[in-house]
Amino acid sequence: MSPDLSLELCGIRLEHPILNGSGTFDAIAAHRAFGDAVDERLPFSAYVSKTITPERRAGNPPPRLYETPAGMINSIGLPNKGLEGFLMEDLPDLVRLPVPLCVSVMAPSRPGFAALVERVGQRDEVAAIEVNVSCPNVKSGLIVGEQPGETLALLEVIRPLTDKPLIVKLTPNCSDPAAVARAAAEGGADAVSLINTLRATGLDPTTLDPWLGATSGGLSGPAIRSIALDQVRRVVAQVSIPVIGMGGIETGADALEFLALGASAVAVGTASFRDPAAARRVRSELVSELVSRGLDRLPSPHVPSTST
Amino acid sequence: MTDRVLAPFGRRRCAVVANEATGGYRLISALDEGGPPPRAGQFYMLAGAGWGGTGGRPYLPRAFSVAEAEAGADGVRLDFLCEAVGPGTGVLAALAVGDALHLTGPLGRPFSTPCELAPGAAGAILVGGGIGIAPLAILRRALAERGVPQRVLLGFRDRAHSGGLDLFRCSEVRTASEDGHTGHQGYVTDLLAVLLEGDDADSAAVYACGPAAMLEAVRELCAARDVPAELAMETPMACGFGSCFGCAVPLAGGGYMRLCVDGPVVRAEEIETAMVAGSGH
Ligand SMILES: Cc1cc2nc3c(=O)[nH]c(=O)nc-3n(C[C@H](O)[C@H](O)[C@H](O)COP(=O)(O)OP(=O)(O)OC[C@H]3O[C@@H](n4cnc5c(N)ncnc54)[C@H](O)[C@@H]3O)c2cc1C
Ligand SMILES: Cc1cc2nc3c(=O)[nH]c(=O)nc-3n(C[C@H](O)[C@H](O)[C@H](O)COP(=O)(O)O)c2cc1C
Ligand code: FES
Numbered sequence: 001m002s003p004d005l006s007l008e009l010c011g012i013r014l015e016h017p018i019l020n021g022s023g024t025f026d027a028i029a030a031h032r033a034f035g036d037a038v039d040e041r042l043p044f045s046a047y048v049s050k051t052i053t054p055e056r057r058a059g060n061p062p063p064r065l066y067e068t069p070a071g072m073i074n075s076i077g078l079p080n081k082g083l084e085g086f087l088m089e090d091l092p093d094l095v096r097l098p099v100p101l102c103v104s105v106m107a108p109s110r111p112g113f114a115a116l117v118e119r120v121g122q123r124d125e126v127a128a129i130e131v132n133v134s135c136p137n138v139k140s141g142l143i144v145g146e147q148p149g150e151t152l153a154l155l156e157v158i159r160p161l162t163d164k165p166l167i168v169k170l171t172p173n174c175s176d177p178a179a180v181a182r183a184a185a186e187g188g189a190d191a192v193s194l195i196n197t198l199r200a201t202g203l204d205p206t207t208l209d210p211w212l213g214a215t216s217g218g219l220s221g222p223a224i225r226s227i228a229l230d231q232v233r234r235v236v237a238q239v240s241i242p243v244i245g246m247g248g249i250e251t252g253a254d255a256l257e258f259l260a261l262g263a264s265a266v267a268v269g270t271a272s273f274r275d276p277a278a279a280r281r282v283r284s285e286l287v288s289e290l291v292s293r294g295l296d297r298l299p300s301p302h303v304p305s306t307s308t
Numbered sequence: 309m310t311d312r313v314l315a316p317f318g319r320r321r322c323a324v325v326a327n328e329a330t331g332g333y334r335l336i337s338a339l340d341e342g343g344p345p346p347r348a349g350q351f352y353m354l355a356g357a358g359w360g361g362t363g364g365r366p367y368l369p370r371a372f373s374v375a376e377a378e379a380g381a382d383g384v385r386l387d388f389l390c391e392a393v394g395p396g397t398g399v400l401a402a403l404a405v406g407d408a409l410h411l412t413g414p415l416g417r418p419f420s421t422p423c424e425l426a427p428g429a430a431g432a433i434l435v436g437g438g439i440g441i442a443p444l445a446i447l448r449r450a451l452a453e454r455g456v457p458q459r460v461l462l463g464f465r466d467r468a469h470s471g472g473l474d475l476f477r478c479s480e481v482r483t484a485s486e487d488g489h490t491g492h493q494g495y496v497t498d499l500l501a502v503l504l505e506g507d508d509a510d511s512a513a514v515y516a517c518g519p520a521a522m523l524e525a526v527r528e529l530c531a532a533r534d535v536p537a538e539l540a541m542e543t544p545m546a547c548g549f550g551s552c553f554g555c556a557v558p559l560a561g562g563g564y565m566r567l568c569v570d571g572p573v574v575r576a577e578e579i580e581t582a583m584v585a586g587s588g589h
Contacts, residue, residue: 058562275319276317
């Protein structure tokens with residue numbers, strides 16, 4: 001018998017534990033390239049949008065990509081249509097997807113976050129909101145997610161504005177992500193997700209100048225997996241809300257490691273660039289992993305941890 | 309010609325059926341049993357056996373224009389022209405017959421017909437530089453099948469940076485080279501400038517692919533003479549299907565397009581410049 005991959009995350013029923021990382025799978029663009037097959041065979045159990053901001057953003061000047069050993073640095077700079085553009089143009093398109101929709105939001109100020117959470121939260125099509133306090137590309141984003149006090153203060157503003165689950169996406173670029181996770185939980189977050197990309201730079205091999213148009217960016221891919229695993233381990237030990245783990249997941253075995261550490265669900269990011277349907281393979285490999293271990297369901301989240 | 313052909317969702321494994329030297333380039337052929345024939349100007353994201361090898365690069369797939377495609381009983385034979393410039397192209401250039409080639413595609417927006425570009429345009433001028441001649445080979449054939457008269461101008465830096473001329477067999481090709489080893493000594497855009505002075509320039513559409521500086525020169529020549537032009541451009545790409553936002557090209561009206569889904573073929577007037585930082589080598 002095939003293992004049961006289903007779960008309930010923040011009150012949302014999911015068929016399996018594999019989501020997409022925000023900003024790594026654009027279902028609307030993918031539909032232009034692959035047609036209806038994307039919707040019919042969407043490999044994620046919930047769809048997380050690219051982060052939206054209050055105002056439209058063009059993004060950073062090119063070049064925006066730099067390949068590293070087993071990974072890549074991006075300095076994309078959160079291009080998006082802004083809140084109004086998203087609600088009017090993208091949201092109607094995204095409801096087509098056969099899975100719950102989670103909208104990722106980020107703003108340069110608390111009132112900005114409040115406006116996003118309030119407006120997005122009013123939409124029935126939206127199942128959950130991910131609060132991006134961690135994107136390393138935008139100067140203002142760093143501050144909140146680096147400090148427990150800032151994170152708590154933000155949650156105190158936005159928590160009363162919606163009944164929808166709030167998932168706080170943590171930044172790995174701070175000394176104690178678990179302390180920030182605790183602050184998020186204290187402020188009423190329903191879950192935390194991690195890790196976002198790690199701050200990184202790449203040089204032009206010829207000129208030895210920084211390669212990226214924005215000088216530095218964020219590292220993702222298998223290169224960051226061990227760091228992600230350790231941060232997930234530390235966060236799981238400190239909070240009792242669900243943890244969504246990500247960072248370099250490419251195979252079912254990788255996903256199982258995050259789940260075994262106590263993550264409730266996982267997300268596939270950069271691996272989708274190598275193969276748009278990578279998450280589908282991750283899922284079937286996860287099934288094989290469970291079967292080969294004689295498990296008929298996912299490891300139970302939040303295995304009590306003794307050390308941090 | 310204009311509608312993009314959709315790709316099957318997900319990457320698939322094909323077998324390399326040939327890999328031969330052509331001048332300083334390699335012509336790599338694979339048999340695609342799972343995808344539709346592409347349109348001229350579309351591209352594939354490729355990865356091969358040995359990906360992620362020494363030093364952890366190449367990690368991401370690499371974008372390749374399809375140079376020629378032929379549908380047969382067993383599938384579509386896809387030809388790619390490859391210039392080895394780094395780890396990814398190096399691995400691809402070294403693939404042996406029977407090796408696996410992982411591909412996603414066909415992707416992106418194909419070339420238009422001349423009359424789609426401008427109502428009065430009846431003929432085509434194809435301008436290729438270096439490895440950028442690849443998509444012009446399949447375009448030339450597609451135009452020929454539609455009975456569109458065409459001229460082909462190809463430019464190369466030197467002998468080591470040239471090849472693939474066999475792909476243009478059965479058409480009249482004029483060449484230029486910076487070192488004078490073939491054709492006119494100088495730039496291919498010199499040949500274009502002469503053609504655009506002639507009578508048929510009024511009814512021509514220009515299609516160009518090559519180094520950024522060449523594309524920019526083509527853009528300026530065509531703009532000055534009001535000749536419609538399409539450019540097949542390159543930028544670094546991580547995904548090829550609009551999901552990473554890494555392939556930004558500045559738009560004439562401000563902001564950026566994603567070259568992998570809004571291009572790689574763009575109308576000359578859509579973009580602010582063909583000289584996009586990071587796109588050349
Ligand atoms: C739509 C499209 C179609 C294309 N069609 C073709 C084709 O038909 N044939 C063909 O040969 N090529 C084609 N290309 C170009 C091809 O994709 C690149 O040459 C290839 O990606 C280079 O990869 P590489 O690993 O060999 O070299 P890389 O080392 O990745 O790139 C070479 C250059 O990129 C720079 N660079 C960027 N990031 C790094 C980094 N992390 N480390 C070192 N250097 C870096 C360096 O300046 C270097 O000289 C196409 C590109 C696009 C976008
Ligand atoms: C190109 C790119 C764009 C991203 N954009 C966002 C974003 O808009 N919002 C966000 O919260 N995370 C963003 N991320 C981070 C990913 O969601 C994920 O946290 C990170 O890449 C680690 O997972 P991975 O190694 O599987 O990619 C982005 C990552 C990449 C590579
Ligand atoms: S290459 Fe990823 S969006 Fe174009």
